[in-house]
Amino acid sequence: MNTNKKLRSQDWFARKDKDGIIYRSWMKNQGMPPDHFDGRPVIGICNTFSELTPCNAHFREHAESVKRGVLEAGGFPVEFPIMSLGETLLKPTAMLFRNLASMDAEESIRGNPIDGVVLLTGCDKTTPSTVMGAASVGLPTIVVPGGPMLNGRYKGQTIGSGTHVWKFDEDMKTGKMTQEECEFAESCMSRSIGHCMTMGTASTMACMVESLGLTLPGAAAIPAADSRKKVMAQLSGRRIVEMVKENLTIDKILTREAFENAIKVNAAVGGSSNFIIHLTAIAGRIGVDLKLEDFDTLGGKIPLLLNLMPSGKYLMEDFYYAGGLPVILNELKDHLSKKVITVTGKNHEENIKGLTDCYNEDVIARYGKPFIAEAGCVVVKGNLALNGAVMKPSAATPALMKHKGRAVVFETIEDYHARIDDPALDIDENCVMVLKYVGPVGYPGMPEVGNMALPKKILQKGIKDMVRISDGRMSGTAYGTVVLHVSPESAIGGNLALVQNGDMIELDVEQRKIHLDVSDAELEKRRAKWKPPKPAATRGYVSMYIQHVTGADKGADLDFLQGNSGSVVTRDSH
Ligand code: FES
Numbered sequence: 239m240n241t242n243k244k245l246r247s248q249d250w251f252a253r254k255d256k257d258g259i260i261y262r263s264w265m266k267n268q269g270m271p272p273d274h275f276d277g278r279p280v281i282g283i284c285n286t287f288s289e290l291t292p293c294n295a296h297f298r299e300h301a302e303s304v305k306r307g308v309l310e311a312g313g314f315p316v317e318f319p320i321m322s323l324g325e326t327l328l329k330p331t332a333m334l335f336r337n338l339a340s341m342d343a344e345e346s347i348r349g350n351p352i353d354g355v356v357l358l359t360g361c362d363k364t365t366p367s368t369v370m371g372a373a374s375v376g377l378p379t380i381v382v383p384g385g386p387m388l389n390g391r392y393k394g395q396t397i398g399s400g401t402h403v404w405k406f407d408e409d410m411k412t413g414k415m416t417q418e419e420c421e422f423a424e425s426c427m428s429r430s431i432g433h434c435m436t437m438g439t440a441s442t443m444a445c446m447v448e449s450l451g452l453t454l455p456g457a458a459a460i461p462a463a464d465s466r467k468k469v470m471a472q473l474s475g476r477r478i479v480e481m482v483k484e485n486l487t488i489d490k491i492l493t494r495e496a497f498e499n500a501i502k503v504n505a506a507v508g509g510s511s512n513f514i515i516h517l518t519a520i521a522g523r524i525g526v527d528l529k530l531e532d533f534d535t536l537g538g539k540i541p542l543l544l545n546l547m548p549s550g551k552y553l554m555e556d557f558y559y560a561g562g563l564p565v566i567l568n569e570l571k572d573h574l575s576k577k578v579i580t581v582t583g584k585n586h587e588e589n590i591k592g593l594t595d596c597y598n599e600d601v602i603a604r605y606g607k608p609f610i611a612e613a614g615c616v617v618v619k620g621n622l623a624l625n626g627a628v629m630k631p632s633a634a635t636p637a638l639m640k641h642k643g644r645a646v647v648f649e650t651i652e653d654y655h656a657r658i659d660d661p662a663l664d665i666d667e668n669c670v671m672v673l674k675y676v677g678p679v680g681y682p683g684m685p686e687v688g689n690m691a692l693p694k695k696i697l698q699k700g701i702k703d704m705v706r707i708s709d710g711r712m713s714g715t716a717y718g719t720v721v722l723h724v725s726p727e728s729a730i731g732g733n734l735a736l737v738q739n740g741d742m743i744e745l746d747v748e749q750r751k752i753h754l755d756v757s758d759a760e761l762e763k764r765r766a767k768w769k770p771p772k773p774a775a776t777r778g779y780v781s782m783y784i785q786h787v788t789g790a791d792k793g794a795d796l797d798f799l800q801g802n803s804g805s806v807v808t809r810d811s812h
Contacts, residue, residue, distance in 0.1 A: 243485060246377075246805060247280035247314075250351035257810050261351065274314045279482035281308045281475070282352035283317040284343055284372075286364040291324035293361035293433035293440060294384055296462055303468040304356050304382060307475020313354075313482070315475065320346055320371075323363040325439075333711065334683025336363045336370075336519075337787075337796045338779055343371025348805055352377065354482040356474060360384030360433045360462075362714070365443035366516035369452065370795070372488055373523040374802040378481035379488040380581045381452045382474045383444035385462030386554035387432035392423045398547035399427055399434035400715020404691070408702075411659075411694045432462030435554040437546040438714035442509035446517060448563050449503035451491045451580030455589040459562035461555050477581060486583060489802075492524045495575035498536055499586070502573050505537035505614030506566050508549040510714025511630045511722055514615055515684075519793030522800040530617050530626045530791045534750070537614025542632050543569055543603045548717040549632040550609060552601050560601035564593035569605040618721065620753040621761070622707070622733055622743065625725040625791045627752055630712075635703040638719040639747040642755075643670040643705060647739050650675050651687055659694045667701045670743045674734055675771060677709030677727025678787040678794045682774045684709070684723075689716040705745055707752070709734055709790070721745065721752060723790035729771055736764040 250261040252275075262275050283304050287297035301317045308315035321339040323332040347355050355377055359365040365381070372379040390397035406423055409415035415423075433440035444458035454474055460467045497517065504513045514533050521528035543566055546552050567574065567586045576585050596602045603609055613632045619625075631639065646669045648654035654673055657663055665671075671690055678684045688710040692701065706720045709727035726732035733754060737743070742755035754761075775781045786796040 245277065245279060245353045245482065247351040247353050248277055251275040252277065257812060260812055279313040279353045279479050280351055281313045281315050281478050281482070282347060282350065282355040283315055283358065284347065284355055284368055285317055285319050285358045286322040286360065286368065287319065287358070288322035288324060290327055291322040291361050291364065292326065293324070294322060294358070294364060296431040297358045297360070297384060300358055300382060300384065300468065300471045303471035304358070304475035307472040308479055311476040311479035313479035316352070318346055318350070320368070323361065323367065325362045330681060331683040331685035332363045333685065334780065334783065336367045337783070337799060339363065339367035340370035341799065343368045344374045347372060347375045347377060348803070348807060354378035354478045356478050357381045358384060359443070360440060362439040362443060362512065365440070365447060366519060369447065369520050370523050373492060373520055374799070375805050376487050376489050376802055377805055378478060378486050379452065380454070380474050380478045380481065381447040382471045383447060383453060383458055385432050385460050385464070385467045386435035386441055387428060388430040388461055388463055389435060389553045389555045390427040390429060392426035396553065397423065397427050398436035398553050398715065400438050400713055401436045401547040401717070402427060404689070404716055407691060408697055412697055430463045434715055436548055436715045437508050437510070437544065439510040439512040441554050442504065442507070442513050442714050443516065445503060445507050445509060445563055446500050446513060449500040449567070450496050451578055451586070454581060456562050456564050456593060459554055459558040461558060464558070481581060484583065486581070489524060490579055491581065492520070492526065493578060494526050496578045497521055497526055497528055499574045499578060501533055501536045501614070502540050502570055503563070503566060505540035506543045506570055508542050508544055508546060508613055508632045511615050511628050512711055512714055514628055515711070515723065515790055515794055519795040522793050522795050523802055525801060530628070533615050533628070534617040538616055539612050540570070540573070540614050541605065541608030542610035542613030543605065543608055545601050545603070545609050548715055556598065556601050560598040561593070561596050564590040565596045565602050568594035569602070616747055616750060618745070618747065618750050618752040620751050622737070622752045622754040623724045624733070625789060627721050627724040629719070629721050629747065631747060633717040634719040638703060638705050640745070641705050642742060642744040643668045645670050645672050645737050645739060645741045645743050647672045647737055648674065651681070654690060658691065661695060663693060665693055665696070667696055667699070667704055669704065671704060671706045672734070672737050672743070673706070673708035673710065674728040677724070677729055678790060679784045680709065680727055680729030680771065682780060682784050684711050684790065684794055686711045686713040686716070688712040688722040689718050689720050707743065725789040725791040727789065731765070731768065731770065733761060735768055736761055738764070
């Protein structure tokens with residue numbers, strides 16, 4: 239289908255007036271031939287490259303591959319940078335800036351002569367931020383995930399990014415590993431270009447965009463260092479030109495059914511709990527009504543089909559060799575909606591023809607023989623989380639999924655760090671660790687501190703897991719019986735703020751219940767004495783963020799960013 243519709247870039251480049259001179263002439267200083275302005279599709283390549291985002295540091299090469307594809311298909315490629323969010327370096331947390339980067343992507347796409355956009359994404363927040371931005375504009379959009387690192391290898395052992403950081407930290411605390419050994423191991427862990435190669439948030443986001451239909455088939459799992467990644471980038475460059483001609487805009491792809499498919503696929507791959515917050519935020523931009531409970535009702539009964547760390551034993555490289563996401567899509571085919579359209583113009587079932595062979599059933603299981611029968615993230619509710627909290631059962635200890643214990647409360651992250659390894663801390667393995675003020679407003683930015691490391695004295699007993707509760711998030715590479723995203727959060731007066739040492743807390747995952755065993759009357763007494771914390775900032779973006787961020791259950795987007803504004807800009811710059 240070719241609509242022969244006049245492209246929006248022509249509102250810049252086809253002008254016969256003074257503005258036309260301005261729009262064309264300065265572009266020509268880059269050596270662009272006159273025929274590039276003749277009405278061919280202009281393709282923006284939104285590059286999240288940065289040396290401060292190591293997971294995306296190879297993206298200049300990918301951009302070149304995309305450009306090659308765009309040129310081959312008769313388009314005019316223009317690469318542009320946006321704010322890049324590096325998960326490992328950016329303080330206080332990259333999540334604080336996800337919405338800011340999404341605004342950067344949105345306004346950069348809308349304000350420029352672009353007809354279609356390719357999003358180069360990798361590290362955790364670079365995928366949701368760019369997709370949120372693109373969804374708020376509504377042009378044809380394709381995502382090229384940057385690809386995971388190669389498997390980590392240390393002393394003959396396979397090690398996974400993130401997942402082994404927590405293990406090494408525990409081993410250092412218990413004296414099983416020296417500082418010198420740890421520094422050698424960290425080099426072995428990050429030995430190639432690419433993002434975290436566990437099923438952490440970056441891999442989860444790559445699978446998310448593929449299952450939403452925003453990538454070419456099979457794109458998510460290809461390692462960054464594999465030459466086929468560049469081929470995928472080039473083919474995506476060719477395809478986006480066709481998408482512009484077909485007017486295949488992102489809103490036609492991101493339907494309610496596409497989101498439902500993504501939730502089911504996320505459960506099957508054992509994706510990060512961060513998936514919930516990012517998918518909800520994307521849905522808010524495109525106008526799809528997604529509720530926290532949808533993640534449980536749609537994904538809760540889906541079996542775990544992928545044996546990747548942190549839930550399992552393999553890594554993304556193994557996933558690719560076993561067949562990648564098309565195999566998972568095939569195994570789930572009876573559960574996925576066919577009423578979707580992907581960037582190819584076809585649905586998943588049509589896309590994956592010829593890509594469905596599984597080459598290693600220890601990595602990707604058959605639907606009837608899963609690694610875990612029910613794997614999706616679950617939503618628990620109760621007086622401790624009136625709007626809900628989430629947890630990932632596949633990363634938790636089965637025996638702790640129904641547990642009642644005495645609360646040991648950390649009032650802030652600093653309080654936690656100061657006291658966690660104090661031998662005098664009154665705690666045992668049956669206690670429930672509670673961390674306050676790490677939500678969107680409280681920290682601010684909702685960092686990945688919810689998987690608090692256990693006290694050294696408990697680790698030394700050989701105990702690896704305890705129930706932990708907070709209004710923060712957890713790294714997708716982490717594991718444990720961890721209740722996250724408690725909403726409303728403590729900083730705005732949620733009941734989490736009122737928990738005191740010694741209160742009894744009951745978690746019952748089967749009943750989807752989280753209950754603070756304190757009477758309503760006592761909670762009201764405590765509320766009367768409670769004072770909100772001082773705002774973390776009084777100026778700049780952070781001040782705006784804390785005034786406008788929505789709860790975790792709504793995706794922690796800024797309230798005024800929900801929805802979209804289309805691609806029309808009516809006024810010229812001169
Ligand atoms: Fe970038 Fe994990 S730190 S993906």
